[in-house]
Amino acid sequence: MPEALHYLSLDEVARRLKARKLTSVEATRAILDRIEAIDSRLGSYATVTAERALAEAARFDAETAAGKSRGPLHGVPIAVKDLCNTAGIATAAGMAIHRENVPAKDATVVARLREAGAVILGKLQMTEGAYGAHHPDIPAPLNPWNAAYWTGSSSSGSGAATAAGLCFASLGSDTGGSIRFPSTMNGLTGLKPTWGRVSRAGVFALADSLDHIGPMCRTAIDCAHVLGVIAGADADDPTALPLPVPDYAAAIEAGMKGKRIGVPTNLHGLDGDAQRALDGAILALQQAGATPVDVVLPSSFDQASYDWVPLCAVEAVLAHEATYPARAKEYGPVLAGLLDTGRALSAIELAKLQQRRAVLTGALNALMASLDLLLMPVMGTATWSIEAMATAGRTADTVAGRLRHTAPFDLSGHPTLTLPGGMTGDGVPTGFQIVGRAFDEAGILAAGHAYQKLTDWHLQHPIL
Numbered sequence: 001m002p003e004a005l006h007y008l009s010l011d012e013v014a015r016r017l018k019a020r021k022l023t024s025v026e027a028t029r030a031i032l033d034r035i036e037a038i039d040s041r042l043g044s045y046a047t048v049t050a051e052r053a054l055a056e057a058a059r060f061d062a063e064t065a066a067g068k069s070r071g072p073l074h075g076v077p078i079a080v081k082d083l084c085n086t087a088g089i090a091t092a093a094g095m096a097i098h099r100e101n102v103p104a105k106d107a108t109v110v111a112r113l114r115e116a117g118a119v120i121l122g123k124l125q126m127t128e129g130a131y132g133a134h135h136p137d138i139p140a141p142l143n144p145w146n147a148a149y150w151t152g153s154s155s156s157g158s159g160a161a162t163a164a165g166l167c168f169a170s171l172g173s174d175t176g177g178s179i180r181f182p183s184t185m186n187g188l189t190g191l192k193p194t195w196g197r198v199s200r201a202g203v204f205a206l207a208d209s210l211d212h213i214g215p216m217c218r219t220a221i222d223c224a225h226v227l228g229v230i231a232g233a234d235a236d237d238p239t240a241l242p243l244p245v246p247d248y249a250a251a252i253e254a255g256m257k258g259k260r261i262g263v264p265t266n267l268h269g270l271d272g273d274a275q276r277a278l279d280g281a282i283l284a285l286q287q288a289g290a291t292p293v294d295v296v297l298p299s300s301f302d303q304a305s306y307d308w309v310p311l312c313a314v315e316a317v318l319a320h321e322a323t324y325p326a327r328a329k330e331y332g333p334v335l336a337g338l339l340d341t342g343r344a345l346s347a348i349e350l351a352k353l354q355q356r357r358a359v360l361t362g363a364l365n366a367l368m369a370s371l372d373l374l375l376m377p378v379m380g381t382a383t384w385s386i387e388a389m390a391t392a393g394r395t396a397d398t399v400a401g402r403l404r405h406t407a408p409f410d411l412s413g414h415p416t417l418t419l420p421g422g423m424t425g426d427g428v429p430t431g432f433q434i435v436g437r438a439f440d441e442a443g444i445l446a447a448g449h450a451y452q453k454l455t456d457w458h459l460q461h462p463i464l
Helices: 012-019 024-042 051-065 106-116 155-163 180-186 220-230 272-287 299-320 333-344 347-369 386-392 396-403 407-412 441-454
Strands: 045-048 077-081 120-125 170-174 189-192 214-218 260-264 291-295 373-377 414-422 431-437
Touching: 012 024, 012 220, 024 045, 024 051, 024 077, 024 120, 024 155, 045 155, 045 220, 051 120, 077 106, 077 155, 106 120, 106 220, 120 155, 120 441, 155 170, 155 180, 170 180, 170 189, 170 299, 180 189, 180 414, 180 431, 189 220, 189 441, 214 220, 220 414, 220 441, 260 272, 272 291, 272 373, 272 431, 272 441, 291 407, 299 333, 299 347, 299 396, 347 407, 373 441, 431 441
Parallel strands: 077 120, 077 170, 260 291, 260 373
Antiparallel strands: 045 120, 170 214, 189 214, 189 414, 373 431, 414 431
């Protein structure tokens, strides 16, 4: 049975568009019709820009007819997380306080997507200010695989929409795990690039030195196509480093032969589903030619997930300085609590946190120097039900436990690729992550592609 159009990979859609077996208007209209039919149940979109999307699609079809191609994203319908500024379209960042915020200029990543010919379908829902909970007045998107399960934060809308066939790819952001959590919970391939690889200009900040912008897609090659467009230096963001941007899609067949993949021996607290995803990844990558190597995560690793909250908090205070505490009553309790934590932090406490962050980064760099890749779980508990999360609450230990395998790589800035790697008995996807050396996105994408050539988890879709 042929795969439904809405569940095709971005790469396949691009091939059909280029071969003129499909038009951008046809693809865009099909996805818009699907959004109208099912997103009232899922709530993945904050804003749908149907008329603008169809007009863009018609323009890109005209360019195709004239023999012009802007590249692999030409005419492909995608969507972006609602913290990326979009000219003339509301950008609320999941906040009730910013519902009427209409930027005059696109974020750099959005501008680059448009220039590459992507059709922007709209803005995807997210947690308040990109932290850990949705604003009480804004319904959280539902997990399309099982509504009783977490959708992942904060790129919840990106995860739900991409998994449900409501876009062919999306942009998310990751400060403590918010590309990786929704990618694993929704069965997606999500890339957190190296900090400094992708511009953050025009993106609402949670914590500037921790924020990463990256693609959430169905396959590693889809992520390669999107990253190739959004990566690179930017005059509007001096922290976007002026390094050459490789042709990630061209390098994706590099393979795993001779690659050393670190497998930590001091992981703890993994449930059966998380362990099975890791074990399956080891076997597949070994079959592809890689050599697993036992390694020990640095002693600073577990402390990092506790340090992440106050480090994030103090930077979030700066991002919200204009409205908090002046308009504190308009904030939800979780984000407000984070800001209060940041405002209470002393200079001495901050200095200690920064010192420990530097030690962690150095230790991870030293570990990665002897490896090509590092294999890691995304969460110790592979999937979380909404009930289990509510029961666990938001104590320091439960938050740190959920962040244990993700936050350290936001603190260090290393790139990671999350891949679907299994399914629970409740029909919810599980995943794992591959960590690379700084700025070696090509390496982790090639590893992800090699894994997906041998497995079919990324080809499974929710029944809606």
